[in-house]
Amino acid sequence: MAGTSEMIDLKSTPHSLVENFNLMKGLLATYGPDELQVLREKAFRNFTEFGIPTTKDEEFKYLSLRALEDGRFAPAYGATIDRFELEQSVLGPIDAINVVFINGEYAPELSSAHALPKGVFIGSLKDGFTVYEEVILEHLGKIANLTGKLGSTNDERFVYLNTAYLTDGAFVYLPKGVSLEQPIHLIYLSKADHGPLVSYPRTLIVLGENSDAKLLESYLGMDGVYFTNAVTEVVMGESAILEHTKFQQEKLESVHIAATSIHQSEDSIYTNNNINFGGHIARNDVNVWLDGEHTETWLNGASVGLGHQAIDNHTRIDHAKPNCNSFEVYKAILGDHALGVFNGKIFVYEDAQKTDAKQTNKAILLSPTATINTKPQLEIFADDVKCTHGATIGQLREDSMFYLQSRGIPKDEARGLLVYAFAAEVLEKVTIASAREVLENALFAKLKESQDMPEKGGE
Amino acid sequence: MLEIKNLHARVEDKEILRGINLTVNPGEVHAIMGPNGSGKSTLASVISGKSGYEVTEGSVELNGVDLLELAPEERAAAGVFLAFQYPVEIPGVTNTYFLRAALNNVRKHRGEAELSMTEFMKHIKSKVQMMDMDSSLLSRSVNEGFSGGEKKRNEIFQMAVLEPSLAILDETDSGLDIDALKVVSNGVNALRSPDRSVVVVTHYQRLLNYIVPDYVHVLMEGRIVKSGGKELALALEDKGYAFVEEELAAKA
Ligand SMILES: Nc1ncnc2c1ncn2[C@@H]1O[C@H](COP(=O)(O)OP(=O)(O)O)[C@@H](O)[C@H]1O
Ligand SMILES: [Mg+2]
Numbered sequence: 001m002a003g004t005s006e007m008i009d010l011k012s013t014p015h016s017l018v019e020n021f022n023l024m025k026g027l028l029a030t031y032g033p034d035e036l037q038v039l040r041e042k043a044f045r046n047f048t049e050f051g052i053p054t055t056k057d058e059e060f061k062y063l064s065l066r067a068l069e070d071g072r073f074a075p076a077y078g079a080t081i082d083r084f085e086l087e088q089s090v091l092g093p094i095d096a097i098n099v100v101f102i103n104g105e106y107a108p109e110l111s112s113a114h115a116l117p118k119g120v121f122i123g124s125l126k127d128g129f130t131v132y133e134e135v136i137l138e139h140l141g142k143i144a145n146l147t148g149k150l151g152s153t154n155d156e157r158f159v160y161l162n163t164a165y166l167t168d169g170a171f172v173y174l175p176k177g178v179s180l181e182q183p184i185h186l187i188y189l190s191k192a193d194h195g196p197l198v199s200y201p202r203t204l205i206v207l208g209e210n211s212d213a214k215l216l217e218s219y220l221g222m223d224g225v226y227f228t229n230a231v232t233e234v235v236m237g238e239s240a241i242l243e244h245t246k247f248q249q250e251k252l253e254s255v256h257i258a259a260t261s262i263h264q265s266e267d268s269i270y271t272n273n274n275i276n277f278g279g280h281i282a283r284n285d286v287n288v289w290l291d292g293e294h295t296e297t298w299l300n301g302a303s304v305g306l307g308h309q310a311i312d313n314h315t316r317i318d319h320a321k322p323n324c325n326s327f328e329v330y331k332a333i334l335g336d337h338a339l340g341v342f343n344g345k346i347f348v349y350e351d352a353q354k355t356d357a358k359q360t361n362k363a364i365l366l367s368p369t370a371t372i373n374t375k376p377q378l379e380i381f382a383d384d385v386k387c388t389h390g391a392t393i394g395q396l397r398e399d400s401m402f403y404l405q406s407r408g409i410p411k412d413e414a415r416g417l418l419v420y421a422f423a424a425e426v427l428e429k430v431t432i433a434s435a436r437e438v439l440e441n442a443l444f445a446k447l448k449e450s451q452d453m454p455e456k457g458g459e
Numbered sequence: 460m461l462e463i464k465n466l467h468a469r470v471e472d473k474e475i476l477r478g479i480n481l482t483v484n485p486g487e488v489h490a491i492m493g494p495n496g497s498g499k500s501t502l503a504s505v506i507s508g509k510s511g512y513e514v515t516e517g518s519v520e521l522n523g524v525d526l527l528e529l530a531p532e533e534r535a536a537a538g539v540f541l542a543f544q545y546p547v548e549i550p551g552v553t554n555t556y557f558l559r560a561a562l563n564n565v566r567k568h569r570g571e572a573e574l575s576m577t578e579f580m581k582h583i584k585s586k587v588q589m590m591d592m593d594s595s596l597l598s599r600s601v602n603e604g605f606s607g608g609e610k611k612r613n614e615i616f617q618m619a620v621l622e623p624s625l626a627i628l629d630e631t632d633s634g635l636d637i638d639a640l641k642v643v644s645n646g647v648n649a650l651r652s653p654d655r656s657v658v659v660v661t662h663y664q665r666l667l668n669y670i671v672p673d674y675v676h677v678l679m680e681g682r683i684v685k686s687g688g689k690e691l692a693l694a695l696e697d698k699g700y701a702f703v704e705e706e707l708a709a710k711a
Contacts (some may be wrong), residue, residue, distance in 0.1 A: 402509050403543070409536055413564070
């Protein structure tokens with residue numbers, strides 16, 4: 001890859017994302033078992049080998065990462081956020097078992113201690129190592145991994161980057177048969193009040209056979225300019241059920257690049273609700289590997305981009321086994337000069353007969369200067385499958401507008417309501433009531449920032 | 460009072476309403492009957508302000524207000540309510556939110572104070588009972604996944620909440636079983652009052668057994684060709700629209 005003029009060659013050009021590693025190497029090595037250092041070194045080599053992607057790279061075709069290239073990000077430093085501040089934040093009303101991180105560092109004082117069923121672990125990776133080292137090492141770095149999988153443009157640079165700096169993060173473990181009633185909330189707060197910083201949140205979620213949980217993963221910006229590079233790995237045991245909602249509300253000056261990788265075993269049911277309102281640049285890769293028959297996968301996405309935000313969602317579902325169903329609905333509302341990208345890959349492997357995969361992508365453009373780039377990518381190597389995809393770039397439906405207006409709701413308000421509803425339909429998939437309400441309020445507040453949105457009255 | 464004079468309207472190049480004259484006094488219920496495609500829904504749409512129709516001649520006034528000059532929401536505020544033949548589904552907006560937004564806008568227009576959530580819930584409680592509504596429908600998205608009957612019931616429920624001075628019911632009876640028909644009719648009858656006008660559009664007489672009209676009009680090819688009392692509906696049921704056509708032919 002070296003030699004092309006567009007590439008940012010990290011081997012010859014100094015860059016903070018590389019320099020930090022040399023600075024921190026000694027410190028990183030003190031964290032966790034020795035196996036981690038092996039992972040880090042290898043990932044670092046891979047990252048420096050490939051560098052920061054440019055729009056010449058297929059998987060980053062529409063997303064300019066100039067802000068990353070040009071930025072200087074210091075290693076994450078500590079910041080203070082007190083309980084009151086967290087309670088007053090948009091996340092405050094969510095009632096759950098909280099595990100909180102500030103700039104990537106575990107914040108036990110903000111996290112909640114809970115009596116948990118026997119064998120359940122919900123906390124920091126570091127604490128997790130003391131009880132479940134074997135489980136963690138069995139899965140960490142193995143799920144977020146495309147080696148040997150289909151696809152000619154697989155690009156894992158930001159997973160390498162995260163792994164290179166792997167320190168603390170969240171670990172959730174549910175043993176066989178446990179159904180957790182209370183939702184889990186992993187909260188990654190960023191507060192860059194002393195200059196631009198980079199943090200590398202890492203999350204590992206392991207659900208044993210027949211276990212059942214609801215989990216929220218929130219990224220909330222409190223202050224400053226920063227780069228969040230997150231990786232989340234999810235292991236679904238046989239017949240396990242997980243409702244996994246990611247809520248991304250980073251600061252509008254920040255860069256958020258995250259990968260969520262899921263490994264599903266037989267009969268498991270996995271739902272991912274991917275909600276993005278924040279970030280100057282927000283990129284999500286959601287990769288699902290279906291490694292057992294009769295699984296069900298639901299990928300839901302709702303993004304709102306305004307100003308000059310760029311929100312890029314890449315999803316891939318690897319149907320590697322027969323008789324699996326996947327349903328995907330991604331929606332975006334884009335105003336001002338915002339850019340939206342949706343790339344939805346579905347790979348159906350040779351053996352995966354009776355695959356049923358349905359993908360939908362819808363966007364509403366609030367202004368003529370907003371753009372959406374949509375690319376469904378279906379690669380099917382089995383013959384007895386049902387795969388559909390559809391994309392619409394919409395104006396609001398006229399009959400819906402008339403219906404609302406005919407009941408007395410003024411045109412502007414009707415328009416606002418329908419735009420809100422377009423995304424709210426996705427939020428309805430979140431079944432944690434307090435979280436859904438928070439998301440609805442956040443959506444409402446977000447849309448109010450738009451130049452193109454009328455005030456929505458009545459509240 | 461609703462006063463329609465010599466109303467002509469077209470869609471694209473096709474003239475659909477061809478000189479409608481109709482006066483509905485407060486307190487009266489008028490039925491408009493006619494074969495499929497005769498222009499009944501078009502008339503309802505033109506009165507309530509749906510776009511896509513061009514009025515080429517004539518006027519529509521409600522209580523002296525020229526409706527044709529107003530946006531649909533202003534017509535609603537002026538007292539017009541249309542129960543849709545095909546109610547629209549609005550995923551993502553709950554019925555309660557929608558209705559409260561509607562009611563508060565209409566109230567604002569009338570110079571009345573907006574209702575808080577608590578006041579609103581109180582306001583609708585009796586209407587929910589009257590319409591025999593499953594109250595879970597209130598927290599669901601507007602019409603989404605409702606059965607045909609539930610949608611129609613929801614229309615009349617909205618009407619009960621908004622208390623319009625002119626209610627137009629477009630084929631509210633279609634797709635209703637007899638029990639639902641009774642509930643819907645009871646709802647409409649409960650709203651009959653000396654200061655409210657009701658126009659019931661249907662092509663079956665059945666509904667008119669429950670909502671007994673003061674006048675019946677036959678609409679054919681964009682014109683009201685015959686008017687009479689409630690017995691006219693029975694005659695139509697008996698002999699079909701053909702007898703009106705024959706009468707017209709004989710006159711010509
Ligand atoms: N939006 C439209 N575009 C084209 N033709 C229309 C439209 N609306 C109504 N029409 C036509 O106008 C005529 C009357 O329709 P409609 O008012 O729906 O009749 P009814 O309700 O009496 O069955 C029909 O021939 C119909 O096809
Ligand atoms: Mg009709």
